[in-house]
Amino acid sequence: MSDESKNSETADIDPNASPADLKAAADDILKSAPKDQAELSPEEAMQKLEIEKEEMREQLLRTLADLENTRKRAERQVTDARIYAIEKFAGDLLSVSDNLGRALSALSEEDRNALSEPxxxxxxxxxMTQKELHTALARHGVTAIAAEPGDSFDPNQHQAVANIPSDQPNGTIASCFQPGWKIGDRTLRAAMVAVSAGVAN
Known part of the structure; x- marks a missing residue:
């Protein structure tokens, strides 16, 4: 009878078997084990089990590390989705803000004072509409980028469209043509600025 047939016979043990039957079945399984395993000394068997234990421990630690990395990545993705979900919508609203700003700057202080009551x-x-819009944008993490004359030029947030002589220190912002906006830590739209070339000679 082959080893396979022995194994298949010993594997079919009655769950209601007596302890003596179970001991006999265990002895049969040990006898049918490959020679190299059956002939291991207790010390060698212990050493082999220790090696297997260490391998399983390392595998478990790697699995736990992978799970932790996956959890952190999922949390980061959820946070990013919450912050940046309205990025495209907010970008579309910037032209509305620009138009309101242009309407407000179209009148000089003198012209405003000359306006009728209506x-x-x-x-x-x-x-008020412009302020309300900016407040709503800020509530969702969309804020204006600082681009006042004299501020440091930051290529990540400012787009230089001119280099002009001015009273501001060389390399700083001389004037702002169009306000910039950011959402969270990302630049939604860079501020369009002129960079100072220093005082003209």
């Missing part, structure tokens, strides 16, 4: 109310309504 004209003043209209102007104030536009101002």
């Amino acid at each position: 004209g003043r109310n209209l102007f104030e309504g536009i101002e």
Whole structure:
């Protein structure tokens, strides 16, 4: 009878078998084990088990590390999705903000003072609408990028469209043509600025 047939016979043990039957079945399994395993000394068997234990421990640690990395990556993706989900929508609203800003800057201080009561109310309504829009954007993490004259030029947040002589220190912002915006840590739209070339000779 082959080893395979022995193994298949010893594997079919009655669950209600007596302890004596179970001991006999275990002896049969040990007898049918390959020679190199059956002939291991207790010390060698212990050493082999120690090696297998270490291998399983390393595999478990690697699996736990992978799970932790997956958990952190999933948390980061959820956070990013929450912060940047409205990125495209916010980008579309920037032109609305630009148009409101242009409408407000179209009148000089003198012209504003000369407005009639209804004209003043209209102007104030536009101002309030712009403030409300900026407040709503800020509530969702969309904020304006600082680009005042004298501020340091940051190529990650500012787009230089001109290099002009000015009273501001060389390399700083001389003036801002279009405000920039960021969402979280990302630049949504760079501020369009002129960089100072220093005082003209």
